[in-house]
Amino acid sequence: MSGLLEVAGVSKRFGGVSALNDVSLEVAEAEAVGLIGPNGAGKTTLFDCVSGVTVPDRGDVFFGGRRLGRAPIYKRARLGMGRTFQRLELFAGLTVREHLEVSERERRADGRLWKDLLGRGGIRLEESERVDETLKELGLESVAGSPIEALSLGQGRLVELGRALIREPSLLLLDEPSSGLDSRETAALASVLNELRARRPISVLLVEHDLELVHAVAERVVVLDFGRVVSSGPLAAVLQEPAVQEAYLGATL
Amino acid sequence: MTEFLSFATPGLPYGCVFALLGIGLVLTYQTSGVFNLAFGAQAYASALVFYECVAHGWPKPAAFVVSVVVLAPVLGLLMDRGLYRFVRTKPVLVKLVAALGMLIAIPAVFEIVFPAGNLYSPPSLFLSPSVVYFHIVGDPINGIELSTVVLTLLVVLLLSVMFHFTQIGLRMRAMAESPRMVELAGVDADSVGMASWMLSSLLAGLAGVMLAPVFGDLQALNFTTLLVAAIAAAAAGSLSSLPYTFLGGLLLGIVGELLSGYLPSGQVLSSGLRPGLPFVVLLLLLLFLPGLRRRWTKVNDPLAGVDPPPAPLVSASRDRSLRRRSRIGAGALVALFVVSSLTWVSPSWVFNLSQALALAIIFLSLVLLTGMSGQISLCQATFAGVGAFTAGQLAAHFNVSVLAGIVVAAVVAGAIGALVALPALRLGGLALALATLAFGLLADNIGFQYSWSGNGQSGISIPRPSLGPINFSDGRAYFCLIVVILAICILVVSAIRRGTTGRQLAALRGSELAAASIGINPTRAKVLVFSVSAAIAGVGGAVYGSLELGASANDFNTLLSLVFVVVVATVGVYTVDGAVGAGLAYVVLNVALSGNLTLRWSNLLEVIFGLGAVVYALHPEGAVEYVKRLTLERFTRRGIETEVLA
Numbered sequence: 072m073s074g075l076l077e078v079a080g081v082s083k084r085f086g087g088v089s090a091l092n093d094v095s096l097e098v099a100e101a102e103a104v105g106l107i108g109p110n111g112a113g114k115t116t117l118f119d120c121v122s123g124v125t126v127p128d129r130g131d132v133f134f135g136g137r138r139l140g141r142a143p144i145y146k147r148a149r150l151g152m153g154r155t156f157q158r159l160e161l162f163a164g165l166t167v168r169e170h171l172e173v174s175e176r177e178r179r180a181d182g183r184l185w186k187d188l189l190g191r192g193g194i195r196l197e198e199s200e201r202v203d204e205t206l207k208e209l210g211l212e213s214v215a216g217s218p219i220e221a222l223s224l225g226q227g228r229l230v231e232l233g234r235a236l237i238r239e240p241s242l243l244l245l246d247e248p249s250s251g252l253d254s255r256e257t258a259a260l261a262s263v264l265n266e267l268r269a270r271r272p273i274s275v276l277l278v279e280h281d282l283e284l285v286h287a288v289a290e291r292v293v294v295l296d297f298g299r300v301v302s303s304g305p306l307a308a309v310l311q312e313p314a315v316q317e318a319y320l321g322a323t324l
Numbered sequence: 325m326t327e328f329l330s331f332a333t334p335g336l337p338y339g340c341v342f343a344l345l346g347i348g349l350v351l352t353y354q355t356s357g358v359f360n361l362a363f364g365a366q367a368y369a370s371a372l373v374f375y376e377c378v379a380h381g382w383p384k385p386a387a388f389v390v391s392v393v394v395l396a397p398v399l400g401l402l403m404d405r406g407l408y409r410f411v412r413t414k415p416v417l418v419k420l421v422a423a424l425g426m427l428i429a430i431p432a433v434f435e436i437v438f439p440a441g442n443l444y445s446p447p448s449l450f451l452s453p454s455v456v457y458f459h460i461v462g463d464p465i466n467g468i469e470l471s472t473v474v475l476t477l478l479v480v481l482l483l484s485v486m487f488h489f490t491q492i493g494l495r496m497r498a499m500a501e502s503p504r505m506v507e508l509a510g511v512d513a514d515s516v517g518m519a520s521w522m523l524s525s526l527l528a529g530l531a532g533v534m535l536a537p538v539f540g541d542l543q544a545l546n547f548t549t550l551l552v553a554a555i556a557a558a559a560a561g562s563l564s565s566l567p568y569t570f571l572g573g574l575l576l577g578i579v580g581e582l583l584s585g586y587l588p589s590g591q592v593l594s595s596g597l598r599p600g601l602p603f604v605v606l607l608l609l610l611l612f613l614p615g616l617r618r619r620w621t622k623v624n625d626p627l628a629g630v631d632p633p634p635a636p637l638v639s640a641s642r643d644r645s646l647r648r649r650s651r652i653g654a655g656a657l658v659a660l661f662v663v664s665s666l667t668w669v670s671p672s673w674v675f676n677l678s679q680a681l682a683l684a685i686i687f688l689s690l691v692l693l694t695g696m697s698g699q700i701s702l703c704q705a706t707f708a709g710v711g712a713f714t715a716g717q718l719a720a721h722f723n724v725s726v727l728a729g730i731v732v733a734a735v736v737a738g739a740i741g742a743l744v745a746l747p748a749l750r751l752g753g754l755a756l757a758l759a760t761l762a763f764g765l766l767a768d769n770i771g772f773q774y775s776w777s778g779n780g781q782s783g784i785s786i787p788r789p790s791l792g793p794i795n796f797s798d799g800r801a802y803f804c805l806i807v808v809i810l811a812i813c814i815l816v817v818s819a820i821r822r823g824t825t826g827r828q829l830a831a832l833r834g835s836e837l838a839a840a841s842i843g844i845n846p847t848r849a850k851v852l853v854f855s856v857s858a859a860i861a862g863v864g865g866a867v868y869g870s871l872e873l874g875a876s877a878n879d880f881n882t883l884l885s886l887v888f889v890v891v892v893a894t895v896g897v898y899t900v901d902g903a904v905g906a907g908l909a910y911v912v913l914n915v916a917l918s919g920n921l922t923l924r925w926s927n928l929l930e931v932i933f934g935l936g937a938v939v940y941a942l943h944p945e946g947a948v949e950y951v952k953r954l955t956l957e958r959f960t961r962r963g964i965e966t967e968v969l970a
Contacts, residue, residue, distance in 0.1 A: 122841065144840035154841050162834025173831045177843040182824025184852060188816060192823020219834075231838075238842055 074133075075100045075274050076121065076242055081130035083116055083298075090116040091127070092298040098242065101272035105279055105289030105306065109318055112295040114278045115157070118246055121276070122154050123147045135241070149180070153235030154244035157278075159227045161219045168215045170234050171202045178238045205237045209263060225256040229263070236267070242274045249281040261287040282306065294318065331585030332578045337469035339577025340476040341535050342602070345550055346557030346569045347479060348527045353563050354487070355496035355520030357503075358408060358419045359754055361886075362426035363554070364547035366525055367532030369434050370396050371446065374533045375542055376438050378447045388449060392529040399430075400525025404518050411941045412503045412517060416753040417700055418944055421893045424886050425937020431544035432927035432934060443543075446536035468537050475534055479527065480570050487566070496520045548883070552765055553577075553602035555758055559609040576605060603762040603769070610759050611747045646959060654901075662807060666800055674799045676911050678871050681806045684907030685813050685864030687892045688900060692817050693857040694889070695898040697829045697850060700757045702885050703744070703764030707858040708865025709880030710737045710767075713778050715866035716786035716875065726789035726870055730809070733866040734859040741858025745851045764882035772877035783876025786869040806867055813860050814900045820856065829853060887933065894936030896946030905948045 074097035083091040091113045098104045106114050119125045121132055123144040132139045134150055142150075162170055175198050176182050186192050206212045209229045214222060219230065228248055235243060249257040261284050267273065279285045285292060286306050293303040296318035302309050309315055345363060352360040370391045377387035403426060411422050448468055457470050487493040495516045498506045507513045532547070539546045553576055560572025580601050665674055686708050693699050714736045715729030724732070748759035772778030788797040789805065796802040820826050828849045831839040836846050869875035891910050896902020910933075917929050936947075943950050 124837070143845075144837070145843050145845045148841055148843035156838065156841075160835040160838035160841075162831045162838065164834060165830055169827070169830070173827045173839075173844075174842045176824050176827065180843075182828070184820070184823075184825055184856075187820050187823025187825050190819055190822075192819065192825070234838075234842060 074098055075102075075135055076276065077133040078117070078121065079131045079133065081117070081120055081127040081132065083113075083120060083125065083127050089298050091120070093130070094295070094298070094300055095130075096293050096300065096303070098274050098276050100241075101268075101274060102291070103268065103275040103277065103289045105277045105285035105292040106295065107279065107282070107285060107292050108295035108301070112318070113298040114295055115246065116298075117295065118154075118244060118276075118278055122152060122244055148177075148238070148240075151239075151241040152244060153238055153240030153242070155228065155231040155235055155246055155248055157247040157250055159224070159231065161227060161230060163219065166216055166218055167211055167222070167230055168202060168206070170219065170230055171205055171237050172198065174234045174237045175201055201237065205233050208236075208267070209233045224251045225253075225260075228252065228260065232260075232263070239271075240273065242276065245275060245277045245279070247278055247280065249279060249284050257281060257284055258287075260284070264288050282310075327585075328582070331582050333581075334469075335578035335581030336574065337472045337538075337577070338580060339574035340472045341531075341538060341550065341573075342553040342557045342576050343570045343573025344472070344476045344479060344531045344535070345554030346561065346573045347476075347483065347566055348524060348531060349554055349558040350561055350563055350566060350569050351483060351527060352520070352524040353558070355499055355524065356408060356412070356517060357499070358411070358423055359416075359563075359758075360524070361420070361423040361551065362403075362430060363524075363528050364551040365427045365430040365544060366396065366399060366528035367535065368542075368544045368547040369399060369430055369532070370529030371532035371536040371542060371547075372434050372438060372443075374449075375443055375446050375536065384447070384449065388533065392526065392533055396525045396529025397522040399529075400521040400523070401518060403525070404521035407938050407941055408521060409514060409517060412499075412513070414941070414944075417694065417698065418941055420700060420754065420757055421890060422937050422941045425890050425934045425940070427548070427934075428887060428890060428930050429934020429937070432930035435544075435927050436925060436931070444541045446539070446542045448537040449533055468534075472534060472538075475530070476570065479530075480566050484566050492516070492519065545883075549765075552606060552762060555761075556602045556606040556609060559606055559758070576602060579605075603766040606762040607759060607766075610755050610762075646956070662804075665803055671799050674803050675871075676915050677908075678799070678803045678806050679868070680907040680911035681803075681810050681904070682864055682868035682871055682907075683910055684904045685806075685810050685867060686861050687864075687888065687903035687906045688810075688813050688817055689857040689859075689861035689864065690888065690892045691897055691900060691903045692820065692853060692860065694892070695902070696817075696821055696826060697853045698753075698833045699749075699850060699854065700753065700760075700889065701854070701857070702757050702761040702889065703767070703882060704857075704861045704888050705865075705880045705882065705885035706764040706767045706771075707737045707741060707861035708868065709772060709778060709875070709877070710740055710858075711862025711865035712786060712869030712875040712880065713772070713784065714862070716784045716869060717776065719787055720784065725791075726787055726866075727791055730789070730863055730866045730870075733862045737862025737865070738855045738859030741861075742851055742855040744858075745854035746847075749847060749850045749854065761882065761885075764885050768877060768881050772880070778875070778877040778880070780877050783874055783879070785874040786866075787873070788870055802871065806871070809863065809867055810904075813863060816856075816860070817900055820853070825849065825852065887930070890933050890937050890940075892946075893940045893944075894933060894947060896948035898945060898949060902946050902948045 076098040078094060078096045081091055081094045082089070094113070094117060096104070096106075106117065108114055116125070120127045123139070123142060123146070126141050134147065134152065137150070139147060162173070165173070172194055179198070182192065203212075206215050209232065211226065211229055211233065214226060219227070222230065228251075232245075232248070248260055252260065264275070265288065268275070275288065277285060277289055289306065291304060292306045292309050294301045294309055294315050296314075301314045301318055302312050345367070348363050348367075349360060352358055352363065373395055374387050374391035377390055378384060382390075407422055407426070411419050449471065457467065487497060495506065495511050496519075498509075498511075499513060499516055499520065503513045503517070506516065535547075535550070536542055554573070556576055557569050557573035560575075561567070561569030583601060665677055669677070686704060689704055689707070690701070693701055693704075711730075711733035714733040715726055718724035718729045718732060719726055744760065744763050745756075748756045773780045778784065788795070788802055790796060794801065796805050828839070828844050831842075831844060832846055832849060840846055865875075865880065869879075872879070892903060892906045895906035895909055913929055913932065917925070940946065945953070
């Protein structure tokens with residue numbers, strides 16, 4: 072089984088702090104992996120190394136067999152990585168619809184300046200149809216025309232998800248998608264993700280504190296603590312391991 | 325070695341001057357988050373008042389108390405209450421425009437109050453400039469030099485102590501990060517902001533009075549030029565470290581003197597390089613100092629998200645019938661304007677209107693760059709100059725028709741724009757503004773001085789274009805051509821706004837990280853729009869130069885770039901009608917004021933536009949958009965009333 076995403080011996084230091092220490096993990100095609108661990112374990116740093124926000128000091132990230140090296144964020148996105156953000160990163164001033172339209176145009180990669188100048192840069196019919204489809208999948212039709220600022224946090228997360236999905240990524244990186252959501256919204260998010268994965272094969276790497284969501288979505292988890300992989304495997308089994316319990320509950324227990 | 329030292333020593337006081345102003349910049353940036361480009365103007369105000377007091381026979385200590393101890397903090401207080409407290413939580417762009425407005429308005433206000441004309445040999449504060457106190461390797465050290473060095477050291481020491489060991493210093497530093505967080509922590513942000521503006525203004529006043537004798541005469545321009553060296557010094561300190569700023573300033577002064585000592589004299593490059601050195605250094609620092617990038621991209625107030633979103637453009641809020649009516653109205657207005665210019669309007673006013681529309685093309689470049697892409701350029705006049713000189717030189721040397729010249733001008737200006745933007749854009753907002761400022765001043769001092777470009781103050785001639793049988797030397801004919809060119813540029817800008825690039829820019833404005841995460845290349849989009857913007861400015865410059873039948877380096881100097889930004893921001897930076905309105909307002913006000921005012925009041929235009937920046941800080945949408953919103957609201961209300969009645 073060759074992985075779609077391979078993280079090979081990645082280390083990253085910030086000043087004197089070692090955030091990641093020789094971390095390796097793999098996400099196979101159409102597999103959903105949960106990345107868990109206590110705060111400060113290095114989950115976000117690993118995420119940043121994968122999506123291109125930072126470059127690891129040592130080690131490599133491979134995606135679809137290609138070494139990513141120092142490739143910037145947008146190139147990784149074009150290769151098929153989509154991501155959401157823990158602290159919402161939405162396009163202020165744009166409507167929900169426009170968020171998806173921008174992303175759909177990027178998927179098609181045919182927005183050239185000269186086309187704009189010839190007046191051929193407007194939204195095309197087939198683009199508009201795909202946007203409608205995605206809005207429906209995520210249940211966002213009723214707020215399609217609303218400015219992004221008028222949305223609740225839960226809806227904002229869905230817009231981020233839609234913006235990533237409409238590009239049809241082969242790997243979806245979700246950074247604590249449940250933070251700030253209530254249990255009902257989290258459950259709804261889980262079912263949206265599962266429906267989606269039932270429809271098309273898509274790999275997911277999920278950073279999450281809410282173990283229920285991880286349980287509902289991920290087939291396998293990787294546990295990080297102090298920048299090292301402590302354990303990996305199915306969630307129920309992993310949670311029984313002493314090393315994992317120590318990481319979560321402290322050595323004294 | 326002795327030669328080296330004797331070249332280097334005179335650089336020391338210059339270096340201290342740079343350092344002192346640089347420290348003032350760091351102080352304001354650290355305490356208010358505003359990169360205070362008006363710092364030099366504040367220094368000039370105190371220096372001017374000091375000069376006037378002494379000239380009227382006041383004793384120096386009394387003059388010092390009035391001009392520095394009283395006036396400077398009061399000026400700081402006024403600026404804080406009237407302007408800066410409103411922009412405290414606003415984005416970098418708004419803060420920068422506010423400071424630019426002050427840079428333009430303050431000297432103008434003071435020159436209206438003290439209309440003295442040329443002021444030679446400003447008096448020194450305490451040590452006499454003509455007394456040599458001692459020698460260093462043969463270089464005489466006079467009173468000004470000595471007192472500058474002593475004062476600078478003292479200021480560095482006092483401020484460092486204040487920043488690191490006092491309560492108020494800590495609060496001021498916190499303010500720069502997030503005024504709202506400071507308030508949440510129970511500190512009265514307003515009074516801290518007020519105190520820091522008064523303190524930095526005091527420093528500006530002190531520096532102004534101290535430094536005035538360094539120059540032979542007292543002019544606002546001297547202080548503005550000094551400011552770039554100060555910016556370079558502040559950049560060396562990463563906008564945060566006072567000791568490094570001090571060192572940076574010092575080195576800059578010394579290297580400048582060394583260059584003038586060793587370089588052959590008499591060539592444009594060597595005569596331009598010494599005044600140009602701060603700009604070169606600033607550009608290099610911006611490009612290669614990694615610490616700067618971190619500091620300058622970290623401009624996000626963690627509480628920025630609590631702001632309500634800006635209102636959408638008025639044009640987006642109109643319903644269909646209103647949109648149709650407003651389109652018909654606008655079309656009729658334009659037709660009326662063009663027809664009257666071709667028939668009953670006097671030739672001199674046709675010329676004025678042509679000027680306004682040529683400027684509108686240049687202003688349009690700012691609508692594209694600033695309004696749509698959120699970037700700020702302080703060298704649009706320079707790009708306009710590149711365009712004008714390209715068209716002129718092509719016509720003179722290669723007999724190229726001016727119409728073709730305008731096209732080439734667009735290409736050349738666009739290419740230079742891309743070259744400027746490519747390295748600077750990675751740094752983001754403020755750094756781009758400063759890099760363009762440095763580039764503009766470099767062009768003023770060196771680029772436009774050569775005979776193959778702008779030919780310095782004497783300038784070059786640029787003929788009117790002709791197309792087959794039509795010769796545009798007639799004023800009305802050329803007016804028509806300008807209308808056509810402006811219309812093409814407007815079409816270009818609105819096509820970009822509606823197209824992919826416009827949407828990419830909107831996304832980038834919202835969140836650069838998220839935009840990259842869906843595959844948008846931020847650098848490419850920004851360089852592209854910067855280049856197109858420079859090209860449009862180039863077209864505007866060429867059209868303007870041809871209208872005037874010639875242009876010199878002075879017609880496109882960087883001070884003008886600053887005025888442009890303020891004017892467009894005031895009138896409306898988000899829509900194309902804002903650019904046209906800005907062109908008309910600029911020329912009409914200029915003609916109305918210069919025709920009817922005495923020399924003393926000729927600065928009124930600058931005051932008006934400078935104060936326009938205050939309006940901008942309160943209503944960033946600009947005057948045109950504001951009026952449109954009022955009209956829309958009146959129409960909608962009437963509509964609702966009719967509905968209710970029915």
